[in-house]
Amino acid sequence: MQTNPKYKGKLLIKPSKANTLTFISNLRGLIKKHVTLPVNDLIKLINPKLRGWSNYYRHCVAKQVFSYVGHKLFHALWHWAKRRHPTKSRTWIALKYFINRKGQWQFHGWQKIKDMDCQFNLFQIATVPIERHVKIRSAATPFDPQYQEYLGKRKHKRLARNSWIEPVLTAL
Known part of the structure; x- marks a missing residue:
């Protein structure tokens, strides 16, 4: 067994680069496929995938990978919003599709259900706590x-x- 000097002889198990890039490309494909879908329905499609993938890798050293996936997903959703509204400004798009939570922009949407305004938020994959296997x-x-x-x-x-x-x- 070879050890990586980068980690001072410790074995760190991380999600592979290929799996991470495949997951990101699957999310991008899903977003590109559903360009005309309302925001709430798009969030309902993406959230289970994010939760499942993050729960699978939450026992690894995956915090940086989760942040990377969240960053790439933000850019894909920003591109999706720009494509839907090519004549609108960046400020208008940010106010319509994103909300500022603790200094982070979070993709969200509103829907009226039985006379109540319900807010749908995209799952923040970077906030998943890493739980070590005991x-x-x-x-x-x-x-x-x-x-x-x-x-x-x-x-x-x-x-x-x-x-x-x-x-x-x-x-x-």
Whole structure:
């Protein structure tokens, strides 16, 4: 096994460049294919792909890759908006399709559903927290009463992480 001196002998697992570029080209293709789609429907198409890809790679060293994907997606969506409104100014496009959240422009749209204004926001892939994989103790077995408390805590953390009501479970 060769080590990369760039990381001082440590093995860092990252999403491959080919997979990242393929994912970005798939997103660009999806955006180009749906030029006339309303903003809300475009967001509904892109969000599941972003969530799935980021959840797959969230255990790797992927923070820079997530930021890169978000940057390229922003440019693709900006190009999409410019193509839809070729005679409008950059300021008009920014005000119509983007909202400023904590210093970051976020692609969003509005839709009226049952007399309520609903806002649809594009999932910010760069905000996905990196969660390291925690190995189970080698001697731990569910049949050994000595490890019941340890396995119970692991199960509780796993359920809390995968739950929609995560704050309630972790507060208990």
